[in-house]
Amino acid sequence: MHDIKFIRDNFDIFKKKISNRNNSASIENILNLDKKNRQLIFEKEALEKQKKDISKSKDKKMFEISKEISSKIKKISDEQLITKIELEKIISAIPNIPHSDVPEGTSEDKNKIIEIKGEIKSKNFKPKSHYELGEKLGMLDFDLATKTTGARFVFVKDKLAMMERALSNFMIDVHTLENGYKEISPPLFASENSMYGTGQLPKFENDQFEIKLDKGDERKFLIPTAEVILTNIVKNQIIKLNDLPLRLVASTPCFRKEAGSYGKDTRGMIRQHQFYKVELVSIVENTKCLDELERMTNCATMILDKLNLPYRKIVLCTGDMGFSAEKTYDIEVWLPSESKYREISSCSSCGTFQSRRMNSRYKNSKNENVFTGTLNGSGLAVGRTLIAIMENYQIEDGSIIIPEVLRPYMNNMDKISSISS
RNA sequence: GGAGAGAUGGCUGAGUGGUUGAAAGCACCGGUCUUGAAAACCGGCAAAGGGGCAACUCUUUCCUGGGUUCGAAUCCCAGUCUCUCCGCCA
Numbered sequence: 001m002h003d004i005k006f007i008r009d010n011f012d013i014f015k016k017k018i019s020n021r022n023n024s025a026s027i028e029n030i031l032n033l034d035k036k037n038r039q040l041i042f043e044k045e046a047l048e049k050q051k052k053d054i055s056k057s058k059d060k061k062m063f064e065i066s067k068e069i070s071s072k073i074k075k076i077s078d079e080q081l082i083t084k085i086e087l088e089k090i091i092s093a094i095p096n097i098p099h100s101d102v103p104e105g106t107s108e109d110k111n112k113i114i115e116i117k118g119e120i121k122s123k124n125f126k127p128k129s130h131y132e133l134g135e136k137l138g139m140l141d142f143d144l145a146t147k148t149t150g151a152r153f154v155f156v157k158d159k160l161a162m163m164e165r166a167l168s169n170f171m172i173d174v175h176t177l178e179n180g181y182k183e184i185s186p187p188l189f190a191s192e193n194s195m196y197g198t199g200q201l202p203k204f205e206n207d208q209f210e211i212k213l214d215k216g217d218e219r220k221f222l223i224p225t226a227e228v229i230l231t232n233i234v235k236n237q238i239i240k241l242n243d244l245p246l247r248l249v250a251s252t253p254c255f256r257k258e259a260g261s262y263g264k265d266t267r268g269m270i271r272q273h274q275f276y277k278v279e280l281v282s283i284v285e286n287t288k289c290l291d292e293l294e295r296m297t298n299c300a301t302m303i304l305d306k307l308n309l310p311y312r313k314i315v316l317c318t319g320d321m322g323f324s325a326e327k328t329y330d331i332e333v334w335l336p337s338e339s340k341y342r343e344i345s346s347c348s349s350c351g352t353f354q355s356r357r358m359n360s361r362y363k364n365s366k367n368e369n370v371f372t373g374t375l376n377g378s379g380l381a382v383g384r385t386l387i388a389i390m391e392n393y394q395i396e397d398g399s400i401i402i403p404e405v406l407r408p409y410m411n412n413m414d415k416i417s418s419i420s421s
Numbered sequence: 422g423g424a425g426a427g428a429u430g431g432c433u434g435a436g437u438g439g440u441u442g443a444a445a446g447c448a449c450c451g452g453u454c455u456u457g458a459a460a461a462c463c464g465g466c467a468a469a470g471g472g473g474c475a476a477c478u479c480u481u482u483c484c485u486g487g488g489u490u491c492g493a494a495u496c497c498c499a500g501u502c503u504c505u506c507c508g509c510c511a
Contacts, residue, residue, distance in 0.1 A: 051492090054491060067491075240449090
C-alpha cells in the first residue's frame with residue numbers, strides 16, 4: 001500500500017515511477033478523490049463537534065437539534081465512506097515504487113546480469129531433460145498425476161522423492177544452522193486479509209486457489225508461497241526493536257493456478273500447480289531493507305554453491321518485478337537440456353509496501369511507531385533444484401550422481417540409477 | 422457437535438449510561454541519586470485521521486457490524502475469535 005500523503009505531495013514523481021511498471025491502474029483520479037475525501041471528513045467532524053458540545057451541555061432544549069445533526073452526519077459519512085473505498089480500491093491495485101537503483105524497462109530484456117558463477121561442465125553426450133531422465137528411471141510420473149488429478153501435477157517416486165525430501169532438509173539446515181533463520185511449519189491456508197497483506201489480493205485473485213468452505217464466512221486460499229503466511233505473522237503488530245531482524249524459514253508446498261501461462265513449460269515439472277519451496281522471510285527495520293536483500297540473496301546462492309550448480313544472478317528491471325517488490329534479484333540455474341538459465345529463486349525487498357497493508361510496525365530508536373521492512377526470497381524452489389541436479393549431474397547412462405552435500409541426507413548413496421533401484 | 426466464560430492501550434488488568442481516552446501494574450523514554458550499573462524516587466508515555474508554516478487543535482477508536490439514547494467501553498441484536506468442560510478424532 002502506498003502512503004497517500006506521499007502521493008499527494010509528490011504526484012508527478014509518483015506517476016513517473018509507477019509508469020515504469022507494468023501497471024494498468026488509472027491513477028489520475030486519486031488526487032480528486034483524496035481531496036473530496038478530506039473535505040467530507042472536515043464537514044463531518046465539524047458536525048460531530050457540534051453534537052458533542054450539545055451532549056456535554058445537557059441542555060434539553062438542544063436535544064432536538066442534535067437529532068437533526070445526527071442525520072446530517074449519517075449522510076455525509078456515508079458519502080465519505082464510499083469515496084474512501086473508491087480511493088483505496090485504486091491505490092491498493094498500484095504496484096510498489098521501484099527502488100532508484102533498479103534498471104528501468106518494460107520487459108525482461110532490460111534485466112541486468114550481476115554475476116555468473118559455477119562451472120558449466122561440457123558433456124560428451126547430449127544431455128537429457130529432467131522429464132526424460134525421470135520417466136526413464138520410473139521416478140517421475142506425469143501420466144499417473146493426470147489420471148488421479150489432472151494436468152500440471154506430478155508424482156515423484158522412490159529415490160527422487162527421497163532426494164526431494166533431502167533437499168528440503170538440507171536447505172532448512174543450512175538456513176537455520178548457518179544463516180540464522182528460525183524454522184516455521186505454518187498453515188498452508190491463508191485468510192483473504194493475509195493475502196491482501198502481502199499483495200496477492202485484490203489484483204491477482206485469478207492466480208490463487210480458493211478453498212471452498214462449508215460455511216460461507218471468511219474466504220481462505222491455498223498459499224501460493226510461504227511468503228504469505230510467514231510475512232503475515234507480524235500483521236497488526238508493534239514489534240520491539242530488539243526483536244528485529246526477524247528471520248524465518250519454512251519448507252511448504254505452494255499452490256498456483258498459473259493463469260496466463262497456458263502453453264508455457266507444459267512438459268516436465270518446471271511449472272506445476274503444486275510444488276515445494278523453501279522460503280526465507282525477513283522482517284527488518286525499514287532502513288535496512290537493501291542490506292538485508294543482499295544478505296538474503298547470498299543465503300540463497302549459498303545453497304547453489306554447496307550443490308555445485310552453475311547459476312547467474314540478475315537484477316530485475318522495473319517492468320519485470322512482482323507487485324509488492326521495490327527491488328528483486330532472480331537467481332537462475334543452468335539447465336543443460338535447454339542450454340539456458342532458469343529461475344530457481346527470487347529475492348525481493350518490499351520496503352514498507354506490505355507492512356502498510358498489514359499494519360506491521362516497530363518502535364524505532366526515537367520510540368516512534370514506524371512501518372517494518374519486509375523481504376522474501378526462495379532458498380530455494382525445491383522442485384526446480386531437483387530438476388537442476390538431475391540435469392547437471394546426469395551421466396550418459398541416465399543415472400544421476402548425488403551431490404556430496406546431499407549424501408548424508410540419503411543414506412550415503414552416491415548415485416540414482418534404474419539398475420540400483 | 423453440546424454447555425459455559427470471555428475479548429479494554431506494547432503487555433497484564435480495573436471499570437455497567439455523562440470531563441473515562443479510560444485506574445493500577447509491567448515495559449519503554451527523560452531526570453535525580455551513583456565512580457558506573459542496579460535499586461529507589463520524580464516526570465513522561467495509545468493509535469489513526471483531519472485542519473494549521475507552527476505552537477496547537479479537532480474527530481474517531483475499549484473485538485467487528487448494526488441498534489437504543491441528547492449522550493455508550495458500559496444497555497440491546499447479529500457476527501467473529503479465544504478459553505474451560507463434555508463428546509468425537511490424526
